[in-house]
Amino acid sequence: MHEYEIVYIFRSSLTSEEIDGKLERFHALLTEQTGQISAVEHWGKRQLAYPIGKERNGHYVVAQFEVEPASLPEFERLLKLDEDLLRYLIVLSEGELPLPPSMRTDMRTETARGERPPESGPDGGGEPEAEVKSEPETESEPETEPEAETEPEAESEPEPETEPEPEPETEPEPEEEKD
Amino acid sequence: MAMLKKVCKLCERSIRQVNYKDEHLLSRFVTDRGKILPRRATGSCARHQRQIATAIKRARYLALLPYIRDYQ
Structure with a gap:
Protein backbone atom coordinates (compact mmCIF):
# COMPACT_ATOMS: atom_id res chain seq x y z
CA MET A 1 0.00 0.00 0.00
CA HIS A 2 1.21 3.44 -0.89
CA GLU A 3 -0.20 6.81 -0.20
CA TYR A 4 -0.88 8.87 -3.29
CA GLU A 5 -2.21 12.27 -4.08
CA ILE A 6 -4.19 13.10 -7.17
CA VAL A 7 -5.14 16.44 -8.67
CA TYR A 8 -8.05 16.42 -11.08
CA ILE A 9 -8.84 19.23 -13.47
CA PHE A 10 -12.42 18.99 -14.67
CA ARG A 11 -14.05 20.97 -17.42
CA SER A 12 -15.44 24.10 -15.77
CA SER A 13 -18.81 23.73 -17.47
CA LEU A 14 -19.64 20.76 -15.25
CA THR A 15 -21.94 21.28 -12.31
CA SER A 16 -20.69 20.35 -8.88
CA GLU A 17 -23.16 17.44 -8.81
CA GLU A 18 -21.68 16.05 -12.00
CA ILE A 19 -18.19 16.37 -10.57
CA ASP A 20 -19.20 14.68 -7.35
CA GLY A 21 -20.73 11.88 -9.36
CA LYS A 22 -17.57 11.40 -11.35
CA LEU A 23 -15.39 11.47 -8.26
CA GLU A 24 -17.60 8.88 -6.65
CA ARG A 25 -17.25 6.66 -9.68
CA PHE A 26 -13.48 7.05 -9.78
CA HIS A 27 -13.01 6.50 -6.10
CA ALA A 28 -15.32 3.52 -6.08
CA LEU A 29 -12.75 1.72 -8.17
CA LEU A 30 -10.07 2.48 -5.59
CA THR A 31 -12.07 1.57 -2.55
CA GLU A 32 -13.42 -1.55 -4.23
CA GLN A 33 -10.54 -3.65 -2.99
CA THR A 34 -8.35 -2.48 -0.18
CA GLY A 35 -7.98 1.17 -1.07
CA GLN A 36 -8.93 4.05 1.14
CA ILE A 37 -9.67 7.70 0.39
CA SER A 38 -8.29 9.84 3.17
CA ALA A 39 -9.08 13.37 1.99
CA VAL A 40 -10.89 15.17 -0.80
CA GLU A 41 -10.45 18.88 -1.24
CA HIS A 42 -12.35 20.99 -3.76
CA TRP A 43 -10.49 24.03 -4.98
CA GLY A 44 -13.39 25.10 -7.14
CA LYS A 45 -13.19 26.91 -10.42
CA ARG A 46 -9.84 28.41 -11.26
CA GLN A 47 -8.31 30.08 -14.25
CA LEU A 48 -5.77 27.90 -16.03
CA ALA A 49 -2.32 29.35 -16.56
CA TYR A 50 -2.66 28.41 -20.22
CA PRO A 51 -5.60 27.04 -22.20
CA ILE A 52 -5.98 23.28 -22.26
CA GLY A 53 -7.80 22.46 -25.45
CA LYS A 54 -10.32 25.26 -25.65
CA GLU A 55 -10.82 25.52 -21.93
CA ARG A 56 -9.57 28.56 -20.07
CA ASN A 57 -10.89 27.56 -16.67
CA GLY A 58 -10.87 24.34 -14.78
CA HIS A 59 -12.44 22.86 -11.70
CA TYR A 60 -9.69 21.56 -9.45
CA VAL A 61 -10.09 18.72 -6.99
CA VAL A 62 -7.30 17.27 -4.85
CA ALA A 63 -7.61 13.90 -3.17
CA GLN A 64 -5.37 11.69 -1.11
CA PHE A 65 -5.75 7.96 -1.06
CA GLU A 66 -3.98 4.81 -0.06
CA VAL A 67 -4.02 1.94 -2.49
CA GLU A 68 -2.03 -0.97 -3.85
CA PRO A 69 0.22 0.21 -6.68
CA ALA A 70 -1.08 -2.62 -8.86
CA SER A 71 -4.54 -1.08 -9.03
CA LEU A 72 -3.32 2.23 -10.43
CA PRO A 73 -3.15 1.29 -14.14
CA GLU A 74 -6.82 0.39 -14.19
CA PHE A 75 -7.67 3.56 -12.31
CA GLU A 76 -5.74 5.65 -14.79
CA ARG A 77 -7.43 3.91 -17.70
CA LEU A 78 -10.78 4.96 -16.28
CA LEU A 79 -9.57 8.52 -15.89
CA LYS A 80 -8.32 8.72 -19.44
CA LEU A 81 -11.66 7.59 -20.80
CA ASP A 82 -13.38 10.58 -19.24
CA GLU A 83 -13.61 13.43 -21.71
CA ASP A 84 -14.61 15.94 -19.06
CA LEU A 85 -11.47 15.37 -17.07
CA LEU A 86 -9.07 17.78 -18.71
CA ARG A 87 -6.04 16.57 -16.83
CA TYR A 88 -4.97 14.66 -13.76
CA LEU A 89 -1.74 14.12 -11.88
CA ILE A 90 -1.03 11.25 -9.53
CA VAL A 91 2.01 11.59 -7.30
CA LEU A 92 3.22 9.86 -4.18
CA SER A 93 1.82 11.81 -1.29
CA GLU A 94 4.30 13.93 0.56
CA GLY A 95 2.31 13.65 3.73
CA GLU A 96 0.85 17.13 3.57
CA LEU A 97 -2.81 17.88 3.57
CA PRO A 98 -4.16 19.43 0.42
CA LEU A 99 -4.13 23.19 0.54
CA PRO A 100 -7.44 25.00 0.68
CA PRO A 101 -8.71 26.65 -2.49
CA SER A 102 -8.08 30.36 -2.59
CA MET A 103 -6.52 30.74 0.83
CA ARG A 104 -3.13 29.69 -0.39
CA THR A 105 -1.44 33.07 -0.20
CA ASP A 106 -2.70 33.65 3.30
CA MET A 107 -1.84 30.11 4.29
CA ARG A 108 1.73 30.52 3.23
CA THR A 109 2.38 33.68 5.17
CA GLU A 110 0.46 32.41 8.16
CA THR A 111 2.43 29.21 8.41
CA SER A 156 16.24 39.84 20.87
CA GLU A 157 12.51 40.39 21.04
CA PRO A 158 11.05 38.02 23.58
CA GLU A 159 8.40 35.84 21.98
CA PRO A 160 5.12 35.31 23.79
CA GLU A 161 5.01 31.78 22.39
CA THR A 162 6.49 29.02 24.47
CA GLU A 163 9.65 28.41 22.55
CA PRO A 164 12.31 26.81 24.69
CA GLU A 165 15.08 27.75 22.29
CA PRO A 166 16.55 31.18 22.93
CA GLU A 167 18.08 31.45 19.46
CA PRO A 168 15.81 30.74 16.54
CA GLU A 169 18.81 30.44 14.27
CA THR A 170 19.64 27.00 15.55
CA GLU A 171 16.88 25.47 13.44
CA PRO A 172 18.07 26.12 9.89
CA GLU A 173 21.65 25.16 10.57
CA PRO A 174 21.28 21.40 10.85
CA GLU A 175 19.42 21.36 7.54
CA GLU A 176 22.28 23.01 5.77
CA GLU A 177 24.67 20.51 7.19
CA LYS A 178 22.67 17.66 5.76
CA ASP A 179 22.96 19.06 2.29
CA MET B 1 26.86 36.19 -11.00
CA ALA B 2 28.80 38.09 -8.43
CA MET B 3 25.90 38.15 -6.01
CA LEU B 4 26.37 37.95 -2.32
CA LYS B 5 26.32 34.55 -0.71
CA LYS B 6 22.72 33.98 0.30
CA VAL B 7 21.13 31.51 2.59
CA CYS B 8 18.47 29.32 1.05
CA LYS B 9 15.14 31.04 1.53
CA LEU B 10 13.35 27.76 2.06
CA CYS B 11 15.86 26.61 4.66
CA GLU B 12 15.38 29.89 6.46
CA ARG B 13 11.68 29.25 6.62
CA SER B 14 12.31 25.61 7.52
CA ILE B 15 10.19 24.31 4.68
CA ARG B 16 10.96 20.63 4.46
CA GLN B 17 9.11 19.76 1.31
CA VAL B 18 8.27 22.11 -1.53
CA ASN B 19 4.65 21.72 -2.49
CA TYR B 20 3.79 21.79 -6.19
CA LYS B 21 0.34 23.17 -5.39
CA ASP B 22 1.74 26.34 -3.82
CA GLU B 23 2.15 28.34 -6.98
CA HIS B 24 2.63 31.61 -5.11
CA LEU B 25 5.74 30.26 -3.48
CA LEU B 26 6.94 28.69 -6.72
CA SER B 27 6.35 31.86 -8.72
CA ARG B 28 9.23 33.43 -6.81
CA PHE B 29 11.59 30.92 -8.36
CA VAL B 30 10.71 31.58 -11.98
CA THR B 31 11.53 34.53 -14.22
CA ASP B 32 8.80 36.85 -15.45
CA ARG B 33 8.75 34.69 -18.56
CA GLY B 34 8.22 31.58 -16.52
CA LYS B 35 11.66 29.99 -16.70
CA ILE B 36 13.08 28.32 -13.63
CA LEU B 37 15.64 30.57 -11.97
CA PRO B 38 19.09 29.11 -11.43
CA ARG B 39 20.49 28.61 -7.98
CA ARG B 40 22.95 31.43 -8.46
CA ALA B 41 20.02 33.82 -8.70
CA THR B 42 17.96 32.52 -5.83
CA GLY B 43 20.62 31.18 -3.51
CA SER B 44 18.70 27.98 -2.94
CA CYS B 45 20.48 25.01 -1.49
CA ALA B 46 20.89 21.92 -3.64
CA ARG B 47 18.14 19.91 -2.07
CA HIS B 48 15.60 22.68 -2.23
CA GLN B 49 16.56 23.59 -5.78
CA ARG B 50 15.82 20.03 -6.86
CA GLN B 51 12.49 20.16 -5.07
CA ILE B 52 11.68 23.53 -6.59
CA ALA B 53 12.45 22.29 -10.09
CA THR B 54 10.27 19.22 -9.71
CA ALA B 55 7.47 21.20 -8.12
CA ILE B 56 7.52 23.84 -10.86
CA LYS B 57 7.33 21.17 -13.54
CA ARG B 58 4.38 19.56 -11.84
CA ALA B 59 2.68 22.90 -11.37
CA ARG B 60 3.15 23.65 -15.05
CA TYR B 61 1.52 20.40 -16.05
CA LEU B 62 -1.44 21.27 -13.86
CA ALA B 63 -1.72 24.72 -15.44
CA LEU B 64 -0.98 26.37 -12.10
CA LEU B 65 2.09 27.96 -13.63
CA PRO B 66 2.61 28.80 -17.29
CA TYR B 67 5.24 27.10 -19.38
CA ILE B 68 5.81 30.45 -21.09
CA ARG B 69 4.29 33.68 -19.91
CA ASP B 70 3.19 36.50 -22.24
CA TYR B 71 4.24 34.72 -25.38
CA GLN B 72 2.68 36.35 -28.43
Missing part, protein backbone atom coordinates in the same frame (compact mmCIF):
# COMPACT_ATOMS: atom_id res chain seq x y z
CA ALA A 112 5.68 31.06 7.90
CA ARG A 113 4.87 33.55 10.60
CA GLY A 114 3.37 30.99 12.89
CA GLU A 115 6.46 28.87 12.91
CA ARG A 116 9.12 31.51 13.25
CA PRO A 117 7.66 34.98 13.66
CA PRO A 118 10.73 37.15 14.15
CA GLU A 119 12.85 36.05 11.20
CA SER A 120 10.51 35.03 8.44
CA GLY A 121 8.28 38.09 8.77
CA PRO A 122 10.58 40.72 7.30
CA ASP A 123 12.30 38.24 4.99
CA GLY A 124 9.10 36.99 3.42
CA GLY A 125 7.90 40.50 2.72
CA GLY A 126 10.46 42.56 0.92
CA GLU A 127 13.45 40.51 -0.02
CA PRO A 128 12.17 37.77 -2.33
CA GLU A 129 10.21 40.07 -4.61
CA ALA A 130 13.19 42.24 -5.19
CA GLU A 131 15.23 39.19 -6.08
CA VAL A 132 12.87 37.79 -8.64
CA LYS A 133 11.92 40.96 -10.41
CA SER A 134 15.12 42.92 -10.53
CA GLU A 135 18.59 41.54 -10.35
CA PRO A 136 20.77 44.59 -10.15
CA GLU A 137 23.87 43.71 -8.23
CA THR A 138 24.36 47.22 -6.97
CA GLU A 139 20.98 47.26 -5.29
CA SER A 140 21.22 43.90 -3.65
CA GLU A 141 24.28 44.86 -1.66
CA PRO A 142 22.82 47.71 0.35
CA GLU A 143 19.64 45.71 0.75
CA THR A 144 21.26 42.93 2.64
CA GLU A 145 23.13 45.16 5.01
CA PRO A 146 20.17 46.75 6.75
CA GLU A 147 18.60 43.32 6.84
CA ALA A 148 21.49 41.97 8.85
CA GLU A 149 21.03 44.85 11.22
CA THR A 150 17.35 44.18 11.70
CA GLU A 151 17.83 40.51 12.41
CA PRO A 152 19.45 40.77 15.80
CA GLU A 153 16.71 43.16 16.84
CA ALA A 154 14.08 40.70 15.87
CA GLU A 155 15.86 37.92 17.66
Whole structure:
Protein backbone atom coordinates (compact mmCIF):
# COMPACT_ATOMS: atom_id res chain seq x y z
CA MET A 1 0.00 0.00 0.00
CA HIS A 2 1.21 3.44 -0.89
CA GLU A 3 -0.20 6.81 -0.20
CA TYR A 4 -0.88 8.87 -3.29
CA GLU A 5 -2.21 12.27 -4.08
CA ILE A 6 -4.19 13.10 -7.17
CA VAL A 7 -5.14 16.44 -8.67
CA TYR A 8 -8.05 16.42 -11.08
CA ILE A 9 -8.84 19.23 -13.47
CA PHE A 10 -12.42 18.99 -14.67
CA ARG A 11 -14.05 20.97 -17.42
CA SER A 12 -15.44 24.10 -15.77
CA SER A 13 -18.81 23.73 -17.47
CA LEU A 14 -19.64 20.76 -15.25
CA THR A 15 -21.94 21.28 -12.31
CA SER A 16 -20.69 20.35 -8.88
CA GLU A 17 -23.16 17.44 -8.81
CA GLU A 18 -21.68 16.05 -12.00
CA ILE A 19 -18.19 16.37 -10.57
CA ASP A 20 -19.20 14.68 -7.35
CA GLY A 21 -20.73 11.88 -9.36
CA LYS A 22 -17.57 11.40 -11.35
CA LEU A 23 -15.39 11.47 -8.26
CA GLU A 24 -17.60 8.88 -6.65
CA ARG A 25 -17.25 6.66 -9.68
CA PHE A 26 -13.48 7.05 -9.78
CA HIS A 27 -13.01 6.50 -6.10
CA ALA A 28 -15.32 3.52 -6.08
CA LEU A 29 -12.75 1.72 -8.17
CA LEU A 30 -10.07 2.48 -5.59
CA THR A 31 -12.07 1.57 -2.55
CA GLU A 32 -13.42 -1.55 -4.23
CA GLN A 33 -10.54 -3.65 -2.99
CA THR A 34 -8.35 -2.48 -0.18
CA GLY A 35 -7.98 1.17 -1.07
CA GLN A 36 -8.93 4.05 1.14
CA ILE A 37 -9.67 7.70 0.39
CA SER A 38 -8.29 9.84 3.17
CA ALA A 39 -9.08 13.37 1.99
CA VAL A 40 -10.89 15.17 -0.80
CA GLU A 41 -10.45 18.88 -1.24
CA HIS A 42 -12.35 20.99 -3.76
CA TRP A 43 -10.49 24.03 -4.98
CA GLY A 44 -13.39 25.10 -7.14
CA LYS A 45 -13.19 26.91 -10.42
CA ARG A 46 -9.84 28.41 -11.26
CA GLN A 47 -8.31 30.08 -14.25
CA LEU A 48 -5.77 27.90 -16.03
CA ALA A 49 -2.32 29.35 -16.56
CA TYR A 50 -2.66 28.41 -20.22
CA PRO A 51 -5.60 27.04 -22.20
CA ILE A 52 -5.98 23.28 -22.26
CA GLY A 53 -7.80 22.46 -25.45
CA LYS A 54 -10.32 25.26 -25.65
CA GLU A 55 -10.82 25.52 -21.93
CA ARG A 56 -9.57 28.56 -20.07
CA ASN A 57 -10.89 27.56 -16.67
CA GLY A 58 -10.87 24.34 -14.78
CA HIS A 59 -12.44 22.86 -11.70
CA TYR A 60 -9.69 21.56 -9.45
CA VAL A 61 -10.09 18.72 -6.99
CA VAL A 62 -7.30 17.27 -4.85
CA ALA A 63 -7.61 13.90 -3.17
CA GLN A 64 -5.37 11.69 -1.11
CA PHE A 65 -5.75 7.96 -1.06
CA GLU A 66 -3.98 4.81 -0.06
CA VAL A 67 -4.02 1.94 -2.49
CA GLU A 68 -2.03 -0.97 -3.85
CA PRO A 69 0.22 0.21 -6.68
CA ALA A 70 -1.08 -2.62 -8.86
CA SER A 71 -4.54 -1.08 -9.03
CA LEU A 72 -3.32 2.23 -10.43
CA PRO A 73 -3.15 1.29 -14.14
CA GLU A 74 -6.82 0.39 -14.19
CA PHE A 75 -7.67 3.56 -12.31
CA GLU A 76 -5.74 5.65 -14.79
CA ARG A 77 -7.43 3.91 -17.70
CA LEU A 78 -10.78 4.96 -16.28
CA LEU A 79 -9.57 8.52 -15.89
CA LYS A 80 -8.32 8.72 -19.44
CA LEU A 81 -11.66 7.59 -20.80
CA ASP A 82 -13.38 10.58 -19.24
CA GLU A 83 -13.61 13.43 -21.71
CA ASP A 84 -14.61 15.94 -19.06
CA LEU A 85 -11.47 15.37 -17.07
CA LEU A 86 -9.07 17.78 -18.71
CA ARG A 87 -6.04 16.57 -16.83
CA TYR A 88 -4.97 14.66 -13.76
CA LEU A 89 -1.74 14.12 -11.88
CA ILE A 90 -1.03 11.25 -9.53
CA VAL A 91 2.01 11.59 -7.30
CA LEU A 92 3.22 9.86 -4.18
CA SER A 93 1.82 11.81 -1.29
CA GLU A 94 4.30 13.93 0.56
CA GLY A 95 2.31 13.65 3.73
CA GLU A 96 0.85 17.13 3.57
CA LEU A 97 -2.81 17.88 3.57
CA PRO A 98 -4.16 19.43 0.42
CA LEU A 99 -4.13 23.19 0.54
CA PRO A 100 -7.44 25.00 0.68
CA PRO A 101 -8.71 26.65 -2.49
CA SER A 102 -8.08 30.36 -2.59
CA MET A 103 -6.52 30.74 0.83
CA ARG A 104 -3.13 29.69 -0.39
CA THR A 105 -1.44 33.07 -0.20
CA ASP A 106 -2.70 33.65 3.30
CA MET A 107 -1.84 30.11 4.29
CA ARG A 108 1.73 30.52 3.23
CA THR A 109 2.38 33.68 5.17
CA GLU A 110 0.46 32.41 8.16
CA THR A 111 2.43 29.21 8.41
CA ALA A 112 5.68 31.06 7.90
CA ARG A 113 4.87 33.55 10.60
CA GLY A 114 3.37 30.99 12.89
CA GLU A 115 6.46 28.87 12.91
CA ARG A 116 9.12 31.51 13.25
CA PRO A 117 7.66 34.98 13.66
CA PRO A 118 10.73 37.15 14.15
CA GLU A 119 12.85 36.05 11.20
CA SER A 120 10.51 35.03 8.44
CA GLY A 121 8.28 38.09 8.77
CA PRO A 122 10.58 40.72 7.30
CA ASP A 123 12.30 38.24 4.99
CA GLY A 124 9.10 36.99 3.42
CA GLY A 125 7.90 40.50 2.72
CA GLY A 126 10.46 42.56 0.92
CA GLU A 127 13.45 40.51 -0.02
CA PRO A 128 12.17 37.77 -2.33
CA GLU A 129 10.21 40.07 -4.61
CA ALA A 130 13.19 42.24 -5.19
CA GLU A 131 15.23 39.19 -6.08
CA VAL A 132 12.87 37.79 -8.64
CA LYS A 133 11.92 40.96 -10.41
CA SER A 134 15.12 42.92 -10.53
CA GLU A 135 18.59 41.54 -10.35
CA PRO A 136 20.77 44.59 -10.15
CA GLU A 137 23.87 43.71 -8.23
CA THR A 138 24.36 47.22 -6.97
CA GLU A 139 20.98 47.26 -5.29
CA SER A 140 21.22 43.90 -3.65
CA GLU A 141 24.28 44.86 -1.66
CA PRO A 142 22.82 47.71 0.35
CA GLU A 143 19.64 45.71 0.75
CA THR A 144 21.26 42.93 2.64
CA GLU A 145 23.13 45.16 5.01
CA PRO A 146 20.17 46.75 6.75
CA GLU A 147 18.60 43.32 6.84
CA ALA A 148 21.49 41.97 8.85
CA GLU A 149 21.03 44.85 11.22
CA THR A 150 17.35 44.18 11.70
CA GLU A 151 17.83 40.51 12.41
CA PRO A 152 19.45 40.77 15.80
CA GLU A 153 16.71 43.16 16.84
CA ALA A 154 14.08 40.70 15.87
CA GLU A 155 15.86 37.92 17.66
CA SER A 156 16.24 39.84 20.87
CA GLU A 157 12.51 40.39 21.04
CA PRO A 158 11.05 38.02 23.58
CA GLU A 159 8.40 35.84 21.98
CA PRO A 160 5.12 35.31 23.79
CA GLU A 161 5.01 31.78 22.39
CA THR A 162 6.49 29.02 24.47
CA GLU A 163 9.65 28.41 22.55
CA PRO A 164 12.31 26.81 24.69
CA GLU A 165 15.08 27.75 22.29
CA PRO A 166 16.55 31.18 22.93
CA GLU A 167 18.08 31.45 19.46
CA PRO A 168 15.81 30.74 16.54
CA GLU A 169 18.81 30.44 14.27
CA THR A 170 19.64 27.00 15.55
CA GLU A 171 16.88 25.47 13.44
CA PRO A 172 18.07 26.12 9.89
CA GLU A 173 21.65 25.16 10.57
CA PRO A 174 21.28 21.40 10.85
CA GLU A 175 19.42 21.36 7.54
CA GLU A 176 22.28 23.01 5.77
CA GLU A 177 24.67 20.51 7.19
CA LYS A 178 22.67 17.66 5.76
CA ASP A 179 22.96 19.06 2.29
CA MET B 1 26.86 36.19 -11.00
CA ALA B 2 28.80 38.09 -8.43
CA MET B 3 25.90 38.15 -6.01
CA LEU B 4 26.37 37.95 -2.32
CA LYS B 5 26.32 34.55 -0.71
CA LYS B 6 22.72 33.98 0.30
CA VAL B 7 21.13 31.51 2.59
CA CYS B 8 18.47 29.32 1.05
CA LYS B 9 15.14 31.04 1.53
CA LEU B 10 13.35 27.76 2.06
CA CYS B 11 15.86 26.61 4.66
CA GLU B 12 15.38 29.89 6.46
CA ARG B 13 11.68 29.25 6.62
CA SER B 14 12.31 25.61 7.52
CA ILE B 15 10.19 24.31 4.68
CA ARG B 16 10.96 20.63 4.46
CA GLN B 17 9.11 19.76 1.31
CA VAL B 18 8.27 22.11 -1.53
CA ASN B 19 4.65 21.72 -2.49
CA TYR B 20 3.79 21.79 -6.19
CA LYS B 21 0.34 23.17 -5.39
CA ASP B 22 1.74 26.34 -3.82
CA GLU B 23 2.15 28.34 -6.98
CA HIS B 24 2.63 31.61 -5.11
CA LEU B 25 5.74 30.26 -3.48
CA LEU B 26 6.94 28.69 -6.72
CA SER B 27 6.35 31.86 -8.72
CA ARG B 28 9.23 33.43 -6.81
CA PHE B 29 11.59 30.92 -8.36
CA VAL B 30 10.71 31.58 -11.98
CA THR B 31 11.53 34.53 -14.22
CA ASP B 32 8.80 36.85 -15.45
CA ARG B 33 8.75 34.69 -18.56
CA GLY B 34 8.22 31.58 -16.52
CA LYS B 35 11.66 29.99 -16.70
CA ILE B 36 13.08 28.32 -13.63
CA LEU B 37 15.64 30.57 -11.97
CA PRO B 38 19.09 29.11 -11.43
CA ARG B 39 20.49 28.61 -7.98
CA ARG B 40 22.95 31.43 -8.46
CA ALA B 41 20.02 33.82 -8.70
CA THR B 42 17.96 32.52 -5.83
CA GLY B 43 20.62 31.18 -3.51
CA SER B 44 18.70 27.98 -2.94
CA CYS B 45 20.48 25.01 -1.49
CA ALA B 46 20.89 21.92 -3.64
CA ARG B 47 18.14 19.91 -2.07
CA HIS B 48 15.60 22.68 -2.23
CA GLN B 49 16.56 23.59 -5.78
CA ARG B 50 15.82 20.03 -6.86
CA GLN B 51 12.49 20.16 -5.07
CA ILE B 52 11.68 23.53 -6.59
CA ALA B 53 12.45 22.29 -10.09
CA THR B 54 10.27 19.22 -9.71
CA ALA B 55 7.47 21.20 -8.12
CA ILE B 56 7.52 23.84 -10.86
CA LYS B 57 7.33 21.17 -13.54
CA ARG B 58 4.38 19.56 -11.84
CA ALA B 59 2.68 22.90 -11.37
CA ARG B 60 3.15 23.65 -15.05
CA TYR B 61 1.52 20.40 -16.05
CA LEU B 62 -1.44 21.27 -13.86
CA ALA B 63 -1.72 24.72 -15.44
CA LEU B 64 -0.98 26.37 -12.10
CA LEU B 65 2.09 27.96 -13.63
CA PRO B 66 2.61 28.80 -17.29
CA TYR B 67 5.24 27.10 -19.38
CA ILE B 68 5.81 30.45 -21.09
CA ARG B 69 4.29 33.68 -19.91
CA ASP B 70 3.19 36.50 -22.24
CA TYR B 71 4.24 34.72 -25.38
CA GLN B 72 2.68 36.35 -28.43
